[in-house]
Amino acid sequence: MIYKIQQKVLREKLLSLYYIANAGHIACSLSCIDLLIALFEIKNINERVILSKGHAAGALYVILNSQGEISDEILSTFYINGTKLSAHPSAKSFENIPFALGSLGHGFPIGCGIAYGNKLQKNTDNVYILMSDGETNEGTTWEAAHFATAKKLDNLFVVIDKNNLQGFGFTKDVLGDSASFLKWESLGFDVIEVDGHSVDEILVSLKKLNARKNSRPKLIIANTIKGKGVNFMENKLEWHYLPMSEDMYAEALQSLEENYYA
């Protein structure tokens, strides 16, 4: 309940960002924004959240804006020539955007390296990877998964934004469900399945997993809805790509009013 206002405000900001930019990638940002709220709440100052599904950059930018790392002025440059805020995150500008991401399948291996580095440094920091279910198609997912379990990286948290849609179809129709509980558990991950739009539930799961010192890397399958919060976008493939018209933008904001009525 206490997160409802934040969920609404950040969504409004996100919609305004994409509306002004006349850009797509709205629905995939809406599906993972609640996950980002939880991850940025739980991480300490030295820990990093790696947005492997870089196409949801807008969601990351509004979170970092709410935390003060990206000023309103910088945020308003989104999509404009000369910006530091490209449609997929770029390197070397912000502490909490440590890597350029957007080519899928890069965040998980990098996260394994950071987790291994934390172990070598004997610190207790975790690293959090947010990836999409479509992204699990990438072969590096499975290379990294075996690496993480073999090296016992229990300081590695992978969160899969399972919105069931990918670039050109439903994940079940493209390559099948590569983000299934059984698959990941049989690989040796410590897995919890949650409602990916309940910040409370995500936080509880993260804490629960963190408390289990069992040498197993952690994985959260977050069941989400692509376009969550904007009724006409929900579960619609086209909202991976489309920008909003003025009328659509007004309708989207109205939808948020109804869905996040506090």
Next chain:
Amino acid sequence: MRKEFSKKIEEILFTNQKSVFITGDLGFNAFERIQEVAADRFINAGVAEQNMVGVAAGLAYKGFETFTYSIAPFAVYRCFEQIKIDVCMHELPVYIVGNGGGYGYGIMGATHHAIEDIGCLSMLPNMTCWVPAFLEDVSYCLDQMISRKKPAYLRLGLGKSYPESHSISDTNFIRKGENRKITVIALGPIVHNVLEAIAGLENIDLFTIIRIPIFELDENLIKSMTETKKVIVIEEHVERGGLGEHILAKISKKRIRLDAFVNLHAKGYPSSKYGDQLFHQTESGLDPENIKKEISILFEN
């Protein structure tokens, strides 16, 4: 060079606690000591080169200088995007080591050769390629890579020692001709074929270049090319993106006027037949006999 490499790496891992070595499941009879010395800082990442490079980038982000190792084609091509994005774009100290560059793996076949590696990698941002020609160069290259703390690639091959003691730099003046008529520049261990080819010949300047992209043309090399006006570049690498093209760009920028420029380079698999390293060198005209012939032609014209 693998022996020289593993000895030096052992030293690096022993003295620098911030160094990590990752192998793509290779190193039998070579890295056992390193594994012992480095303990947790030695990682076998399995047969998974893309993940290996991503992991290296993550470790480098945490402050570790990280080596990745495989045979050259696997170290470079499979994980090219990881090298480009994860490593180069972030200017991280990840050092890619490829063993058996060129036709080094001979009869193992085309999958195991790397004759485009320097071209591919040298165009990436912040990346420097190092190609030792003599055994003693390996240590020099590693020292340079480590002191720069930026993305680097080391191409290892089968080398021999310098004929006599030699100070080492990015460009090395190997043999000076009395009344010089031709400037020969070699990349990597192919220099040993060149040395054999020019054994009885006089009036030849021989250089090796072991760093690509070339930072600045060496003064001795400029003087030599200006005087001889005849340059022959010899490399176990395809023409595109190889030493020849890199040198030509520098020559044109410096406005050095030449009468002749010849590039002997790898030509792939012209007869679709396979053999040892010398077989493939010969197919590309990189064998001592053909090198001698090409130099003789250049003398006459």
